[in-house]
Amino acid sequence: MSSIPELIRKKRDGEKLSEDEIKTFIQAVTNNDIQECQIGAMLMAIWQKNMVGTEIAALTREMMTSGEVMLWPEEWKGLVVDKHSTGGVGDKISLVLAPALAACGFKVPMISGRGLAHTGGTLDKLESIPGYNIQQSTAQIHTILSTVGCCIVGQTATLVPADRVLYALRDATSTVDSLPLIAGSIISKKGAESLTALVLDVKFGGAALCKDLASAKELAQLLVSTGNALGMRTGAVLSRMNAPIGHCVGNSLEVIESLESLKGNGPEDLMDLVSSLGGILMVMTGLVSDQSEGKKRISEAVTGGAALSKFQAMMEAQGVAKETARALCSAHSDYYSVLRRAKHQRELKTQKDGYIQDVDGLLLAEVLHKLGTGRVKAGEPINHSVGAELLVSLGQKVIKGAPWLRLHYDERAPTTEQLDALQHSLTVGPEQITHHSLVAEVLLP
Template identity: 40%
Template sequence: MGVFSAVDVIRAKRDGARLDDEQIDWVIAAYTAGEVAEEQMAALAMAVLLRGMSPEETSRWTAAMVASGKTLDLGAVGRPTADKHSTGGVGDKITLPLTPLVAACGAAVPQLSGRGLGHTGGTLDKLESIPGWRAGLAEAEIRRNLRETGAVICAATDDLAPADRKLYALRDVTGTVESIPLIAASIMSKKLAEGTESLVLDVKCGSGAFMKDLARARELARALVDIGAARGLRTSALITDMSVPLGRAVGNALEVAEAVEVLSGGGPPDVVELTVRLAREMLGHAGLDAVDPADALADGRALDKWREMIRAQRGDPDAALPTARHVEVVPAPRTGTLISLDAFAVGTAAWRLGAGRARKEDAVQHAAGVRCLAKPGDRVAAGEPLLELHTDRQESIAAARDTLEGAYEISGADVVSAPLVLDRIAPQD
């Protein structure tokens, strides 16, 4: 690898040039090693945000971030491996029922997950509301659990794509989070380093998502799928609606309880629909098309696998989940049909109640959150409970109520239900 000048690389991208492979390899390796200064990488990230990157540049950038650390070797797991990644939303607990469901159908799911920040929830925060459950596993434990149970949800080890961890923190404080090439490279570098054989992306679109409109969501989904195809990873993406909270529970323990309902054969129809749709997509990539995941939900196999997965990480699946010290109801102001319920406002209210964090080092309240007692299309009566606010800090309720002002609409009109899955993006021929 040649030695370059960081300033020359910054200028090249600033002026709209395509970075060549050697420039990309050098700048990622040098930044990871501390040889490119934070302010220089911040300038380069801003140049990428403003000038973009070609698919070839984005693919190489991703590969360079993978090469900054180790790659998990899952060759001895003994089953086809399949994973799912969501770009984040409100009430998005799909990983919780999906992982044991797909494992119950014969695949192994190495679900390396993260924590929430702002209005979107983190899978690890949710699972840590289960007494005893632990997120941190060594590589040997990850491989053993995949071999023995087929299902792991845990934190990524520190040596997987360390360049991404460093660059992600920088983007967060330099206004460059929105760059689609950098988002795509961040997501895919972690998944490629994870060692899975196939991947399904759930790209959220709507008020509660990072991608607010369908065109941007399609652009991100295409970038993700193209990177996967270029690196030999079987990849596809579903674009799914996030204008309304997913399910009825938004929070940590509240979402775990709802996930268990789904695994027990119940739960909100939208959560069940998306879980089964994503499971079919993952099983198709794994060569297990003949297995119907709906059967594994109905006959209890997925629930059994959940219990096995939780125990394997020292959690107690029978333990009571935390409950909030204060629960306050938001009543419907009038009689009619609930027309809309804004996902972003509900997610922000849950965050204000303590379910999320403003900074990565903040703690979360496991019992905090919002329960949506009605969803768009439901009839409500004046004074009837519409939302429940759960928190251990009573003083946070007023701010959550303020956030929900104007977040919902009730009228006499009928609601035309929107599809949950808006599009599917597959590799190009």
């Protein structure tokens, strides 16, 4: 059996690691039989020399089996599905999609994460709801899926422990953007959920990890091939991520917009992406023959109210008081009777006549992050009430002085420089530009 230094040397020199060698490395990580500096050295060697498909599949499989792999009842066969997004601004897709899928008969054990850098985290959004408990054991997840059909939770202590070690050190060693390590991290966690099908929302654009379609497609194809190699039917959507999705950015504001979407009042771009991702899962599980029929089923689950009922039941199953869940899901909800509202609101005005051509989601999110929507240091609290509402839509005609953004903030008031940055995030021009659907391309297995 090769020693850890030999494995590091081998990968450093660009050689291919065998399945047994990768297993030796991951077991050492899991059992704490390896020095932290050695893990960092291996991560940097992988970042520099890359991995071939068989290495990536082996790495992902060993990470997946480093802890508990979930088991489901036989009667759920073919119905356990999930979705993963590479992160964006205003991306509250999971909050609408998970209950919509449950309303269509699927079981959705959605294990989500917190915000990273400028991108919002699904768990942070849900924790703005009083009582919502993201920490659920495997037994509790099973119970919630049995009774509700969906849950949105954090990673359990026993699930993919190797990933927790590697992920922390990837951040410390500047190897976060290694494609093999990205694939291993994402797919191992989804594989441990024992899914029938997985759909990936791989974003590209100014506010995304991948800045262009070509790099997003490369990542998507790697994730799809790795997922399918593990026995999950895996597909992907390549979606545009420049302007924010929908109209709201910020934790509690995105919960409100998600609830409005579940009540049939969702923005067109958000609902198109929700139905596209859900439609692909329906095709991959064989429930429908084509994506258009799948999109229709997902849309009907939302507009008919079944998805809203599932979201209410999920909240209650994860610790939210019945009165609170009912208040949020009522037809004419006073959201701020439940959710905390920021102390201050300030509207920004357009500075000339014209058409809304663009909103720079990255610039907007970076300012909001500094005002409290995100964490400067790992583990620090965030302000759930901070955020922004877009009062205009792409392509809309506006006149000078019309309000275009409502900023929600507390003690951290925006500086002059931050207000200038927000104004620079808006592009108003003399011509109306055609805006494409968020979905640019679909990759099916």
